[in-house]
Amino acid sequence: MISVPVTNTILVVDDEPIARENLTHVLRQEGYTIFVAQSGEEAIDLMERQEVNLVITDLRMKGKDGLAVLAETKRLWPAAEILMVTGYASLNNAVESMSKGAYYYLAKPLNIKELKAIVVKALEKSTMQQELHRLRRHISKTSGSSRIIGQSSKIQALREQISQIAQLDCNVLIIGETGTGKELVARTIHELSSRAEKRIVAFNCGAFTEDLISNELFGHEQGAFTGAEKAKKGLLECAQGGTVFFDEVGELSLGMQVKLLRVLQERTLMRVGGSDEISVDFRVLAATNRNLKEAAEDGSFRNDLYYRLDVITVLVPPLVERRNDIPLLVNHFLQKYAEPAHAPPRLSPIAAEILKGYQYPGNVRELENIVQRILITCREETIEPHHLPDDLGQDALIVPNAKENTWPTLEEYQKKYIIEVLDEVEGKRSEAAKILGIDRVSLWRKIKKYGLGNPDIE
16 A cells, blocks of 8 residues: 555634634644634635645634635635534534535544544545546546546647647646637646646636736735735745646737836746745746737737747637537537436437537537537437527528529538548547447447448448
């Protein structure tokens, strides 16, 4: 059995000073690294900047209570365990805490011997959870960029590029239309990189004013402005050792571009209202739907920042350039959004052709919304054209070589569709059957029926 070292960072949360200090004293004597918060709000703020392995929190506190701390702990640090402590012990409280993910429920006054034993076991479980996450990430790395769905040549090339550049630890500029999945590409690069153990912090550059961007990215010192009652780390500090994803980076003002450029050059930052330089280490992934090269040439985007970001460029193709991936994406979204107790409907060949013929100004994001709407209207086993949204446009179906008043039969549509899918996957029957939403035996019968080659030869 592999020996896994136990990590020992504990956060103590209690609004009673004496209880907080006593518990902290006991745990520090055991050699643990202790962080302290006197409210739920302070605990959550600390966890946004600092990884913890165990949280020991009071249940009843003003503002955000212990259950709120529990929920945020599970969101921010899924491998961490939570011990719930209260002076108002009850069966209902215990059941609710345990059902929401607490490792143990303790009543005050605490039995110190019991507490020490529970802390040891909780930290061991947290460490095993961390190891499980590491193993899952390792499996993800060995299996490639499997979350990027599609079999088209452009998507296969994209997956290969992601796998290669993930290991280079350089800045990457991800270019693509709105809704193509640029953030998914960025998160996949991070998960396959050597920085995967640390956080990826995403920031939308077009969603804030310049003052708010400075505060969010760089943080602030106590008293920096009205309401700044305590110092706060910015997102760039929170990403220490990890990755920062700048979405819509082309929307940054020129003034903000200067500040960001300085951070990337010097690898240091200064909080709002501060005077001390803080060293930072993170990888930058930036995304835009603008042509930043043209913007740099016309002066609307700084040339020097552009070259800092564009060490490697990743182009995410629009959906219209990979139409044969649409049935596979539809099947993915059908599985994702179908009611748990019901098998998702299958896509008919004609409905698939209509979906493939649409222009998708919103790209994959729009296709995902369309599938969700289809699931509301379709209660049958097969999705037919009348289940598709009215605004999709039935004229999206393009019939090559169709003469006036001459319409192909359903079988002709089906044959054409199967040929296209087989051609796209280079004749691989298993992949074709998955895209078509049928089993290999059914595909074998159709290949034989339509005379598409020897059905017994892969």
